[in-house]
Amino acid sequence: MLEYALKRLIWGLAVVIVVAFAVFCLIRVIPGDPARLIAAGGATPEMIQSIRQSLGLDKPILVQFAGYLSQVVRGNLGTSIFRSAGGSAHTGMHEFLTPTEETGVQQYAKAEVLGLIIERVPYTLLLTGLAMVFVVVISFSLGILAVLKKDTIWDKLVLFIAICAQSLPNFWLGIVFILLLSVKLKLLPTMGYQGPAYAIIPAFVLSLSLIPLWLRIIRLSLADVLSANFITGLRARGIPDRLILFKHALRSIAIPLVTVFGVHLGYLLGGAIIVEFVFNYPGLGLLTIISMLQRDFPIVQGVVLLFASVFVLINIAVDIIYGFIDPRVSLE
């Protein structure tokens, strides 16, 4: 068991490094010279070159990457190009100008990427966690309803809901919610964040991307399980239906759900990015989009590194949990 976990962890680390390297290269290889962007208009070639040097962009990629990795291991994910430590974004020029009488520009300390990320993580956690709760509660209630009332109007209704939820681009639903609730009806404030309640509607919108998937899996698996022999055996022993459903049937469908859980989390994180953007919710997603649009690549790198690590860890955890849930599986 332990050596299995270890093997997976090592493989996971390799995956994370490869991913980080890929993004690293991607950003530097694709046109859109960061140095030039930092310099903005009116910069001389020499200034651009000195910026490039100070950012280490003139060295070969592998060297740069090695340097980056060595920093990461020490807990330093780099510094933002645009964001200042005070929390507002400025153009990057300031860092490279020493205050002189001519420019009279103050030097702003740049925000640490790691710090920025850590600051935002709780918000995204809240959003994603709440969304997951919605997914589980809603899909299980509807799924169980659909199976118990199989082939009746309820079953069709649940299927209809699933199809609708799947057909909606969920950011669009976010837009509609904002429109209805804030703009037209002036009921609730929906954008930004001033307390945990602000996470509710974005979380709900986010959950809609997973609900149809889970509904299908639950409906199918539950129907399968309920027609299995061992359920007949349980009924033959007089075990009450409620116990059969909640103790035995649901436990059996936990397996297919756990299997897809890792991948679904990826969808959820990706979805969080867009949803945060729509709702102006100050989490990692919003940070990512804005940083990307600004070409603030240290932040982009840091976030990708985080995502990849989280995803890998979750997948490993899922594999191990799977081994516990299903006693027939032996991890090799």
Place this chain on the structure above:
Amino acid sequence: MRGQAAPNPQEPRVEMQQGGSTPEPMAKSTFWERILRDKSAMTGTVILAVYAFVILFAPLIAPHDPYAIDVDNIFRPPFFMRGGTMTYPLGTDELGRDLLSRLMFGMRLSVFMSTCVVALIVAFGTVVGLLAAYYGKLVNVLLMRVTDIQLSFPVVVLAICVLVYTTPTVPAVITVLAIGNWPVYARVARSLGLTEKAKDYVKAAQALGASGARVIFKYILRNIAASLLIVCILDLGAMVIWEAVLGFIGLSVLPPTPTLGNIMGAGWDYMVNAWWIATLPGIIVFFLLFGLSLLGEGIAGASGVRGSMQVKTVV
């Protein structure tokens, strides 16, 4: 304790309620018969037919040129609202361009791009997935590892990474979406292939000396064709949503070329006073996906494939 005369097979006397009605004997039917009888599948087909019509004939039936600017008529609301006219049935955007026409052309481009993406990932993913399933060992491990890596972070991030730094032309967007979505597809094909491989007809074919992958491909492919078709149909919808997402954040094809996504993206800025620009495209996307889902479910039901298995949504 006495035996009874043979019961009349036509009318079994129903005395017990076991839940559900008296079992009716089912006639054997063909796939086409079943699907034509399926009301929701037919509804879906009708919806899709309408879309196909609009897409194919957009240049002929669109009331205006989607690029035509009309500064006197900016932000006209749709006809069913105060201030709307029938000249611009669904209103206009910030440059006075007719929204209906832009939506028609936008549909065209979005669906075209999505079809290309699906075609690419189906071709590539299926081949790779089936190869991995059939040959196993090295190819299989390789595939799993590569897709592991690629699935390790959300496609959104990948797409944004690439498209931020290049000009988002149609081929570029298609490529990015294809690259982002093929791993899931390959895995679907692989798991379908593995299920088939364990079936007897494969062993029979092998025993008959079927020459390697080619012939097996022919058999296995034919048998999973129905499942693949369903996944294709549903993926088409998923890709439309992807394009919409990218367009919304400004990473799809750029205006003035209309796509469903970038119309919504541009409209986002004007939500407060011209909400229709961002909202109406979503309704169009909704009905397209709705129709696709109905058709997909219908095919699944009629061909006996269990549920629509690997349906994935996007964001």
Place this chain on the structure above:
Amino acid sequence: MSSETILDVRNLKTYYATDAGMRKVVDGFSFQVKKGRVLGLAGPGGSGKTTVALSVMRLIAPPGKIISGEIFFKGRDLLKLPERELAKLRGLEISIVFQDASSYMDPLYVIGDQLMETIQAHSGATKEEARKRGIELLTRVGIPDAVDRMKNFPHQFSGGMQQRALIAMAIANNPTLLILDDPTRSLDVTIQAQVIQMLVHLREQTEVAILLISSNVALMSQFADDIVIIFGGRCIEMGPKNTVLGSPHHPYTRSLLEAIPVLEGERLNRLKVLPESRGLWEGNGCVWYSSCQYRMGRCALEVPQLAEVGEGHYSACFLGAHEPHKIAT
């Protein structure tokens, strides 16, 4: 000595809807099981035996349906009881042991859990009490190291032990009626013997009424008191074991018993002579008509009723009690 009738099934009809039409799996079947006695229900594969068992427990699920009939258990018609009442009876007063034991246990829970579950479902026993009883039951059915075995998962048991565990669950609450559906089918011969031994002990110790379903005639002769033969969903012969096996009347029973001493031989014979009654019964008349060597004209037109051919011995055949069995020309 007449003992109390525990189970009285009258004219049971259970049909299944299939793609090919309505299958009359059980088509007018009646029998009785008495307290302290074993009724053997024998017949070939596909004759409806398991369906009879499931019908008695009312565990028939769509596409199957109990069409008509009466099932009196201790005087109450089970087919008229609400589901809630039935659940109280199942596992407590009526128990069933299925063949292929492993698929009837939840693979995700240990045997001990499932055993205790069934005990606690019907009594107010505490966890500790249930656990003790569980260990006692496992030991009683001949499972060694019962205490450790309680913590095993079903897949960790061998086939014979799985069957015995299932039997333990069935007798846990001292049922009045025990239905055994071919309990020795998937077991090898030595294990079979052990399980049968155990059942014989059980029978001696309690007054449980047993309905033993099997296509294994040797088992019947060893264990049953009375035998009823089912073919094509209908009863074709019934009576005390010795009579039915010693002087079988119905042509089907005769061919069934033709080569009893050698088990392999019997099987070979069965393949040749006894078709499995799987097809839809199309016509009117005797279910055995198409394979009967003694068939007469009227056999194709009328259904023979069960008629007395000896002391307590009934056969559904137009051949009278003492008519010589003439091979049809």
